[in-house]
Amino acid sequence: MTPREVDFPRWYQDVIAKAELAENGPARGSMVIRPTGYALWERMQRELDDRIKAAGAANAYFPLLIPESYLRREAEHVEGFSPELAVVTIGGGKQLEEPLVIRPTSETVIGESMARWVESYRDLPLLLNQWANVVRWELRPRLFLRTTEFLWQEGHTAHASAADARGYARRILHDVYADVLVNVLAIPVVVGRKTIRERFAGATSTYTLEAMMGDGKALQMGTSHELGQNFARAFGISYLDASGQRELAWTTSWGITTRLIGGVIMAHGDDFGLRVPPRLAPVQAAVLVVKEGNGVAEVARKLTAALHGAGVRAILDERVDVPFGRRAIDAELKGYPVRIEVGPRDIAESRVVMVRRVTGEKAQVPIDDVVSLVTPALEDDQVTLYEEALAFRERHTAEVTSVPEAIEATSVGWATLPWAAVGPAGEAELNAQGITVRCLVRADGGLPDSEDEPDLVAVVGRAY
Amino acid sequence: MTPREVDFPRWYQDVIAKAELAENGPARGSMVIRPTGYALWERMQRELDDRIKAAGAANAYFPLLIPESYLRREAEHVEGFSPELAVVTIGGGKQLEEPLVIRPTSETVIGESMARWVESYRDLPLLLNQWANVVRWELRPRLFLRTTEFLWQEGHTAHASAADARGYARRILHDVYADVLVNVLAIPVVVGRKTIRERFAGATSTYTLEAMMGDGKALQMGTSHELGQNFARAFGISYLDASGQRELAWTTSWGITTRLIGGVIMAHGDDFGLRVPPRLAPVQAAVLVVKEGNGVAEVARKLTAALHGAGVRAILDERVDVPFGRRAIDAELKGYPVRIEVGPRDIAESRVVMVRRVTGEKAQVPIDDVVSLVTPALEDDQVTLYEEALAFRERHTAEVTSVPEAIEATSVGWATLPWAAVGPAGEAELNAQGITVRCLVRADGGLPDSEDEPDLVAVVGRAY
Numbered sequence: 001m002t003p004r005e006v007d008f009p010r011w012y013q014d015v016i017a018k019a020e021l022a023e024n025g026p027a028r029g030s031m032v033i034r035p036t037g038y039a040l041w042e043r044m045q046r047e048l049d050d051r052i053k054a055a056g057a058a059n060a061y062f063p064l065l066i067p068e069s070y071l072r073r074e075a076e077h078v079e080g081f082s083p084e085l086a087v088v089t090i091g092g093g094k095q096l097e098e099p100l101v102i103r104p105t106s107e108t109v110i111g112e113s114m115a116r117w118v119e120s121y122r123d124l125p126l127l128l129n130q131w132a133n134v135v136r137w138e139l140r141p142r143l144f145l146r147t148t149e150f151l152w153q154e155g156h157t158a159h160a161s162a163a164d165a166r167g168y169a170r171r172i173l174h175d176v177y178a179d180v181l182v183n184v185l186a187i188p189v190v191v192g193r194k195t196i197r198e199r200f201a202g203a204t205s206t207y208t209l210e211a212m213m214g215d216g217k218a219l220q221m222g223t224s225h226e227l228g229q230n231f232a233r234a235f236g237i238s239y240l241d242a243s244g245q246r247e248l249a250w251t252t253s254w255g256i257t258t259r260l261i262g263g264v265i266m267a268h269g270d271d272f273g274l275r276v277p278p279r280l281a282p283v284q285a286a287v288l289v290v291k292e293g294n295g296v297a298e299v300a301r302k303l304t305a306a307l308h309g310a311g312v313r314a315i316l317d318e319r320v321d322v323p324f325g326r327r328a329i330d331a332e333l334k335g336y337p338v339r340i341e342v343g344p345r346d347i348a349e350s351r352v353v354m355v356r357r358v359t360g361e362k363a364q365v366p367i368d369d370v371v372s373l374v375t376p377a378l379e380d381d382q383v384t385l386y387e388e389a390l391a392f393r394e395r396h397t398a399e400v401t402s403v404p405e406a407i408e409a410t411s412v413g414w415a416t417l418p419w420a421a422v423g424p425a426g427e428a429e430l431n432a433q434g435i436t437v438r439c440l441v442r443a444d445g446g447l448p449d450s451e452d453e454p455d456l457v458a459v460v461g462r463a464y
Numbered sequence: 465m466t467p468r469e470v471d472f473p474r475w476y477q478d479v480i481a482k483a484e485l486a487e488n489g490p491a492r493g494s495m496v497i498r499p500t501g502y503a504l505w506e507r508m509q510r511e512l513d514d515r516i517k518a519a520g521a522a523n524a525y526f527p528l529l530i531p532e533s534y535l536r537r538e539a540e541h542v543e544g545f546s547p548e549l550a551v552v553t554i555g556g557g558k559q560l561e562e563p564l565v566i567r568p569t570s571e572t573v574i575g576e577s578m579a580r581w582v583e584s585y586r587d588l589p590l591l592l593n594q595w596a597n598v599v600r601w602e603l604r605p606r607l608f609l610r611t612t613e614f615l616w617q618e619g620h621t622a623h624a625s626a627a628d629a630r631g632y633a634r635r636i637l638h639d640v641y642a643d644v645l646v647n648v649l650a651i652p653v654v655v656g657r658k659t660i661r662e663r664f665a666g667a668t669s670t671y672t673l674e675a676m677m678g679d680g681k682a683l684q685m686g687t688s689h690e691l692g693q694n695f696a697r698a699f700g701i702s703y704l705d706a707s708g709q710r711e712l713a714w715t716t717s718w719g720i721t722t723r724l725i726g727g728v729i730m731a732h733g734d735d736f737g738l739r740v741p742p743r744l745a746p747v748q749a750a751v752l753v754v755k756e757g758n759g760v761a762e763v764a765r766k767l768t769a770a771l772h773g774a775g776v777r778a779i780l781d782e783r784v785d786v787p788f789g790r791r792a793i794d795a796e797l798k799g800y801p802v803r804i805e806v807g808p809r810d811i812a813e814s815r816v817v818m819v820r821r822v823t824g825e826k827a828q829v830p831i832d833d834v835v836s837l838v839t840p841a842l843e844d845d846q847v848t849l850y851e852e853a854l855a856f857r858e859r860h861t862a863e864v865t866s867v868p869e870a871i872e873a874t875s876v877g878w879a880t881l882p883w884a885a886v887g888p889a890g891e892a893e894l895n896a897q898g899i900t901v902r903c904l905v906r907a908d909g910g911l912p913d914s915e916d917e918p919d920l921v922a923v924v925g926r927a928y
Binding site: 082 | 487489490491492494495496497498499502503505506522523524525526527528529530531534546547548549550551552553554555556557563564566573576577586592596597599601602603612613615783785786
């Protein structure tokens, strides 16, 4: 595997290939997510979905194919998405009268339903979410990070007031996205506001969660948007208020995608492959039978069952016809937090070897202690990964005061500087160097209500 | 609501609309699955997914868009699907060199991956599944039953021998599909083999699960296919056997779709709406606050919590600003198995009203007994729904001996008759009358290995 220091993008590709996470599909920019990669996504889905439901949103499903005319109803939206659309022109063997676009996002088709479902203030807030695939034509595809088709959840809500919409967009940002990213994926994030230039097409506010990858670049991990009354106006989402007055609703949308898998790889991976945070890990412990003899298989089976009993997601690998070294390397590549190696010689001494992926620690431990050692090890390693990532980000973030300094500093990480020292002109200057304002935050880390607030801090860097 | 007896298709549409399960989307044949309908699908997914994983298959994800040329590699397959394809001809603002079809099913694109992933017999069986949307252009759409886009799981496996492939295709049929249909959805099924005429495009054997709906028509609930070496040959899925010989693999595929929701509606629904089998039900018990007073809301909240504590999926409805009658009817329409009505007058006597959706039984019960009464009620109602559906099917299935008798009998249900008395000629005669051979079974109910076995029984009827 290419070392990270030598060529980070190549290392990234190597990890994906060798850990069997994904590969390119036949059509340009398409992706096959292999079982090891998909299992990560399923775990993320579960963690996100539980929190989305706890925030009161219900899952639904809206059509893949959207009449082209729908997108045109919101001017900024169609302008933003037109260059990326995949268009169906033939259906059932016939040329279609109106072409259908494959959803690049579903504000329009969901807006049209909302308009029918919302009658009075009693129907608000209307809180919907869907798990779906979307297509945005991608000229420079990169597995997980930029693919023509990707998987995501997209939440869409309608509210009776701007304040309620804002509160909900931010609640999702904090209680769902930041909570999962920080506490499950062990990835520190800066939660901030996008500049007008970086805003979602059709939004009035876009909030973002930005994480630093192992090469110092930023990855936008998720976004939550206030859409004002733009889509309500375009699709007629209105309600009768308590006094019988007809009012336009205020809507939000928010999404998080399979690019998170790329984020986990690049935030935590090392030169031996993936390191999966234990709370995320589909496989937290792999019990490997080194080779047969001394009733090893039986011991390994019992150990696996005992780990299951203790709530550990464990698998048993007794494929002794595959060389042990290959299987150990595979477990390392796939980033299983704990590996238990059970061999005939160890068994004779009532011991096994326990290897921790995050710290690299390797120890002989008594068989009877394995279960009681694994659980705290998983907790520790979860914390270690987060702390390592946070320390890395802090080491690679420079506090500067001017755009030229920011340009210099971001050759190896991020820079923070007063937004007043940047502004739209400085932002264009940064962009010309391939650097973007990732987000704006208040001095105390809070979310700005607009980019015109005084004393805002801009976080700038190169990004995926 | 239109009564079932008056106009069954209209009743079906009414239930879907009034129970807020789904509605038509903007593009022809497309469908919006509303939260109440989608919650049913999520429960089905969970039940199916657990069993699919227990059968050893792993989830993965393959691309939505497939080069048109892939489909052409298997002659029967392309012939079967060509009339139903949606074709993308424009991507990223440009005419595509090779059009891409939206997957109608994924044998081809998955076959192409399998060819790369399978090297030796050690890589077999390769057991994959994906949860996805597919598109098949539909000229006579009907919500849940026939829609241009639908959601499903599609399993795809590769094996070292025909016997192993056959065993796995049948294992899925019995241990996954029949188990969920019978024991969760409470729908009796006939598990049989499709005739050559009814076989999946490219398969050597198609197995099916057929259920009788409330109007006596059949609904195909799921299918599992042996694909022989057809796709292995077309895509080069080969392996080195233990002696170093290169052999073609044997593949299977199997799928079950959102049409199951239509099956639940039509198998169990009545003139008051949906009746959801308790084991499936996303909401097993709804606790309704009739109106405020006497601390009703507090009691209702405690009851809901106590039901949760007993493992019952319960919701609390305290929307006292919506008329109680409307909410009670809504609970009935949505088919919640148990409804607990908590009003100020009942509370004064330490009682609540418990209404069971399946039997219609309504009783005053002491508050303290609610939890201990609900659990057995749910179990009973699960059994009742299955038994009712089975008795209905038996009453509406005629044992006959000739094709003309079968045509007469299937005006109101199914007929069974010796396959020898039908054959391909009789099958064509039935088809001319809008009747199909739903499947072939052995006299003892077992699965035939081919349609040439002696003494097979044909199950015939009209179908959705």
